[in-house]
Amino acid sequence: MVRQIEQHIPQKQLVLLLSLMVGVLSAVAAYLLKLFIHLIQYLINTYLIASENYWWYIVCPMIGIALAALFVKYIVRDDISHGITKILYAISQRKSIIKSHNMWSSLIGSGITIGFGGSVGAEAPIVLTGAAIGSNLAKLFHLDQKTMMLMIGCGAAGAIGGIFKAPIAGLVFTLEVLMMDITMSSIAPLLISSVTATAIAYFTTGFAPMFELTTIEAFTLGRIPWYLLLGIACGFVSLYFTRGMNYLEQRFKRLPNMWVKIVIGGTVLGALVYLFPPLYGEGYDVILQLFNDDPQSGFIHSPFARLGDTTWLIIAYFSLVLLLKIVASVATNGGGGVGGIFAPSLFMGALVGFICAYLLKLAGVSVPIVNFTLVGMAGLMSGVMHAPLTGIFLIAELTGGYHLLMPLMIVAVVSYLTIMLFEPHSLYAMRLAQKGELLTHNKDRSVLTLLKMDNVLETDLRTVSPDMTLGQLVKVIADSKRNIFPVVDSKGELQGILLLDEVRNIMFQPRLYNRLPLRN
Numbered sequence: 001m002v003r004q005i006e007q008h009i010p011q012k013q014l015v016l017l018l019s020l021m022v023g024v025l026s027a028v029a030a031y032l033l034k035l036f037i038h039l040i041q042y043l044i045n046t047y048l049i050a051s052e053n054y055w056w057y058i059v060c061p062m063i064g065i066a067l068a069a070l071f072v073k074y075i076v077r078d079d080i081s082h083g084i085t086k087i088l089y090a091i092s093q094r095k096s097i098i099k100s101h102n103m104w105s106s107l108i109g110s111g112i113t114i115g116f117g118g119s120v121g122a123e124a125p126i127v128l129t130g131a132a133i134g135s136n137l138a139k140l141f142h143l144d145q146k147t148m149m150l151m152i153g154c155g156a157a158g159a160i161g162g163i164f165k166a167p168i169a170g171l172v173f174t175l176e177v178l179m180m181d182i183t184m185s186s187i188a189p190l191l192i193s194s195v196t197a198t199a200i201a202y203f204t205t206g207f208a209p210m211f212e213l214t215t216i217e218a219f220t221l222g223r224i225p226w227y228l229l230l231g232i233a234c235g236f237v238s239l240y241f242t243r244g245m246n247y248l249e250q251r252f253k254r255l256p257n258m259w260v261k262i263v264i265g266g267t268v269l270g271a272l273v274y275l276f277p278p279l280y281g282e283g284y285d286v287i288l289q290l291f292n293d294d295p296q297s298g299f300i301h302s303p304f305a306r307l308g309d310t311t312w313l314i315i316a317y318f319s320l321v322l323l324l325k326i327v328a329s330v331a332t333n334g335g336g337g338v339g340g341i342f343a344p345s346l347f348m349g350a351l352v353g354f355i356c357a358y359l360l361k362l363a364g365v366s367v368p369i370v371n372f373t374l375v376g377m378a379g380l381m382s383g384v385m386h387a388p389l390t391g392i393f394l395i396a397e398l399t400g401g402y403h404l405l406m407p408l409m410i411v412a413v414v415s416y417l418t419i420m421l422f423e424p425h426s427l428y429a430m431r432l433a434q435k436g437e438l439l440t441h442n443k444d445r446s447v448l449t450l451l452k453m454d455n456v457l458e459t460d461l462r463t464v465s466p467d468m469t470l471g472q473l474v475k476v477i478a479d480s481k482r483n484i485f486p487v488v489d490s491k492g493e494l495q496g497i498l499l500l501d502e503v504r505n506i507m508f509q510p511r512l513y514n515r516l517p518l519r520n
Contacts, residue, residue, distance in 0.1 A: 011143075011147075014141065014143075015143075015147060015150070015151075015189055016188065016189060016192060018134075018137050018138065018141065018143075018151060018154075018189075019151070019154045019188075019189035019190070019192040019193045019196075020192050020193070020196055021137060022130070022133055022134045022137060022151060022154045022155050022158055022193050023154065023157075023158040023161070023162075023192060023193035023194065023195070023196030023197040023200075024196055024197070024200060025130075025133045025158075026126075026129070026130035026133060026134075026155055026158030026159045026161075026162050026193065026197050027158060027161070027162035027196065027197035027198075027199075027200035027201055027204075028162075028200070029103075029107060029126060029129045029130065029133070029159070029162070030126050030130075030159060030162035030163040030197070030201065031162070031200070031201070031204050031205070032107060033107050033110065033111055033122055033125070033126055033129075033163075034122070034163070034205075036107070036108075036111035036115065037111050037114050037115045037122060038115075039115070040111065040112070040115025040116060041115055041281075044056065044060055044115075044116070044117075048060070057117065057273055057274075057277065057280055058270040058271075058273055058274045059270065060116045060117045061116055061117040061118055061119070061266065061269045061270060061273060061280070061332070062262075062266030062267070062269065062270050063116055064112055064113050064114075064115065064116025064117060064118050064337060065113065065116075065118060065262055065265055065266045065269065065332060065335040065336050065337045066262050066266065066336065067112050067116070068109050068110075068112045068113045068118075068336055068337045068338050069258055069261070069262050069335065069336025069337070070336075071108060071109055071112065072105075072109055072336065072338065073258055073336075075105075076101060076105045076109070078099065078101065078105070080101075080102065080105050080106050080109055080125075080128070080338055081333055081338060082124075082428075083106060083124035083125050083127055083128030083340055084124050084127060084128070084177065084178075084340070084428040085428050085429075086098070086102070086128055087127070087128060087131045087152060087156065087178060088178065088428060088429060090131075090135065090152070091149055091152065091178065095145050095148070096135055096138075096145055096148040096149040096151075096152055097135060097139065097148070098128075098131055098132040098135040098136070098152070099132070100132070100136050102128055102129065102131075102132035103129060103132045103133050103136060104129070106125035106126070106128050106129050106338060107125065107126070107129055109125070109337075109338030110122050110125035110126075110338045110339050110340075112338075113332060113337035113338050113339050114281065114282060114339055117273065117280045117281045118269070118281070118332040118337045118339055119269060119272075119273075119279050119280070119281065119282075119283070119325065119328035119329050119331070119332050119339075119344070120282070120329050120332045120333060120337060120338075120339020120340060120341070120343065120344065121282055121339055121340045121341065121342040121343025121344060121346075122163065122282070122339065122340070122342075122343070123159075123160070123163055123164070123340050123342030123343065124339070124340020124341065124342055125338060125339065125340060126159045126162070126163050127155075127156050127159040127160065127340075129155075129159065130154075130155030130156055130157075130158050130159030130162075131152045131153075131155040131156050131159070132155065133155050134148075134151035134152045134153070134154050134155030134156075134158075134193075135148055135151060135152050135155070137151060138151040138152075150186050150189060150190075151189075152178070153174040153178060153186075153189075153190055154189050154190055154192075154193035155193070156170070156173065156174050156178060157170035157171055157173065157174045157190045157191075157193050157194040157197075158170065158193035158194055158196065158197035159197070160173050160194070160394075161193070161194040161195065161196075161197035161198040161201065162197035162198065162200065162201050163201070164210060164394060164397065164398055165198050165201045165202065165205075165209065165210065165397065165398075166198070166393065166394050166397035166398060167191070167194040167195045167197075167198040167397075168194075168393045168397060169390055169393045169394035169397055170190075170193075170194035170197070170198070171187075171190050171191060171194050172387070172389040172390050172393055173387065173390045173394075174190055175389075176385070176386075176387035176388075176389055176390050177385055177386075177387050177390060177426070177428065209397065209398055209399055209400045210284075210398045210399075211284075211287065211288060211291060211398055211399045212399075212400060213291055213370060213374070213399050213400060213401060215291075215370050216368075216370055216371060216374070216399075216401055216403070216404060217368040217370070217371055218403070219371075219403070219404055219406050219407055223367060223407070224410065226356075226360060226365065226367055226372075227375065227407045227410045227411050227414075228410060228414055229356070230352070230353060230356050230372060230375065230376060230379060230411050231379055231410060231411040231412070231413070231414025231415045231418065232414060232415075232418050233352055233356055233379075234349065234352055234353075234376060234379030234380050234382070234383055234411060234414075234415035234418075235379070235383050235414065235415040235416070235417070235418020235419045236418060236419075237322070237348060237349075237352050237380060237383070238379075238380055238382075238383025238384045238415060238418075238419045239383070239418075239419050239422050239423055240323075240326075241326055241341075241344075241345065241348060241380070241383075241384050241427070242383075242384060242419070242423055242426070242427045242430070243423070244326045245326045245329065245330055245341070245427060246427065246430060248326065248327065248330040248334070249330055249333070249334060251334075252264075252265070252330060252333075252334030252335075253334075255334075258336060261334060261335050261336055262335050262336050264331075264334075264335065265331040265332065265334050265335015265336065265337070266331075266335055268327065268328075268331040268335075269328055269331040269332055269335065272324055272327065272328045272331070273328070274303075275302065275303060275304070276302060276317075276320065276321050276324060277298065277301045277302055278298040278318075278321050279321060279324065279325060279328040282343040282347070283325075283343060283344070283346075283347035284343065284346075284347075286298045286347065286350075287346065287347060287350045287373075287377075290350050290351070290354045290369075290373045291350075291370055291373055291374070293369050293370070295314050295318065295354070296314070298318075298321075299314060299317055302317070304317055311358065311362065314358075315355055315358055315359065318351055318354065318355055319351075319355060321351060322348055322351040322352065322355065325344055325347060325348050325351075326344070326348075329341065329344045341384065341427060342381075345377075345380050345381050345384045345385070346377045346380070346381060348380050349376040349377035349378065349379055349380030349381060350373045350374075350376055350377050351376070352376040352379065352380060353372035353373040353374065353375060353376020353377065353379070354369060354372065354373045354376070356372055356376070357369040357371075357372035357373065371404060371407065374395060374399055374401055374404065374408075375395070375404065375407045375408050375410075375411040375412075376411070377391075377395050377398075378391040378392055378394070378395040378408045378411055378412045379391065379411040379412055379414070379415035380415065381394065381395070381412075382411075382412035382413070382415045382416045383415040383416060383418065383419040384426065384427055385426050385427075385428065386416065386419070386420070386425070386426040386429075387416075387426070388409075388412040388413050388415075388416040389412075391408075391412040391415075392405065392408045392409055392412045395408060396408060461482055461484060461485070461486055462476050462479065462480040462482065462485060463485065463486045463487070463488045464476055464485045464486070464487055464488070464498060465487070465488065465489070465490070466487055466489060466495055469514055470503070470506065470507070470514075471510075471514055473485075473498075473503065473507075474507050477500065477503075477507065483499065483500035483501070484497060484498075484499060484500070485497070485498040485499075485500075486498075
């Protein structure tokens with residue numbers, strides 16, 4: 001059937017058809033992941049938490065980490081963490097080929113992790129799933145590497161559109177974060193995948209945005225200085241997020257084995273969730289509480305609630321939650337869980353905006369808390385991912401806050417410019433950039449990145465010894481296809497290079513074969 005389709009459908013139309021299929025499959029994958037997560041959460045809340053045994057909130061994340069680690073170790077038998085980095089690596093180093101198990105393994109691993117309360121997000125795993133669907137469909141229809149890269153982009157755009165109901169964000173995410181050199185002819189497949197996935201998400205979960213807001217205040221010019229200040233704050237928190245998470249991940253990698261990682265990661269996460277309940281799960285419920293100016297709901301089950309609920313205590317409490325979120329996320333992934341940094345960056349961005357708004361109010365400046373909470377999400381996403389357009393359009397589509405595009409742009413751009421002064425690469429790209437394996441929009445650098453040393457180095461050289469006679473050298477030349485001969489001593493050390501031209505005038509004189517050593 002595949003051959004028949006290839007023979008009867010021109011490639012341009014085939015690419016459009018495949019982009020539609022990728023959009024459908026990515027949206028279905030996103031829906032199944034959400035369903036799986038909600039099913040686990042429903043079972044936990046119904047059968048474990050219903051009797052007010054809140055200590056299950058501490059134990060469940062540890063169980064989720066252990067189950068996910070065992071699933072990856074004994075069933076997948078491959079590393080499926082850092083989904084976006086995996087996509088960037090596949091584009092730059094694996095000819096856009098993503099392993100087929102990534103079409104389902106990340107769904108199960110992240111579903112278990114997040115369903116049991118792991119402090120990470122489902123978005124990066126679903127993006128990897130969509131990209132794997134695109135890559136393997138392109139491979140099935142024998143498409144070239146450039147088209148396969150486009151299909152990866154379609155899968156990523158479809159995944160963002162499907163999980164966030166954000167078609168524009170899906171498109172710009174592919175351009176900004178995956179750093180693809182897309183032409184105008186490539187825009188249509190990306191749009192088809194993103195819009196198709198979003199349409200299916202509307203059909204399955206309704207038209208309401210992920211965070212439906214009704215109390216957003218109109219933008220006023222007088223608040224521009226405070227939005228600039230918020231952008232700078234988001235930039236520095238993004239720097240903390242990027243470097244702190246990278247440092248903690250390196251620490252976890254040094255742990256000796258899987259069981260030690262599970263115990264340490266689960267214990268750290270359980271302790272943090274006990275002290276700071278907002279660190280449980282993705283944190284989207286806490287974001288909604290902040291949008292409703294109801295921080296006390298995230299504070300009520302904490303041991304610190306006994307101290308009261310004064311404004312300064314709430315600010316101090318959520319500031320600690322902000323600082324410790326990266327610890328909880330790294331403990332989840334480092335311990336063996338599977339998840340991404342989309343949700344943590346949105347969560348921390350909302351906290352930055354909320355805390356800044358509260359501090360400004362205490363200083364006598366009237367600013368809308370909901371607006372600051374909303375645009376803070378865009379600021380942190382822009383800084384962490386080095387993707388201001390993605391931050392702007394994603395938050396606008398997530399909240400329906402299109403009439404706040406001006407403050408979204410201000411905060412996102414200022415945050416991006418702030419972190420760029422200190423960190424040239426996003427957290428996704430940092431690991432590959434350190435190894436020199438990252439593709440960029442700079443075409444010259446991309447060519448050098450794709451240029452493999454193994455393809456450039458000449459290795460079919462015949463070595464000769466300085467103690468050889470001319471006759472022995474002639475036998476080596478007769479068996480060789482090269483005109484360059486490294487001269488190597490008995491210790492394997494290079495002594496020099498012998499060119500064929502240097503012996504051409506004497507190599508046809510047999511009387512010299514046993515009389516003239518190579519050393520001369």
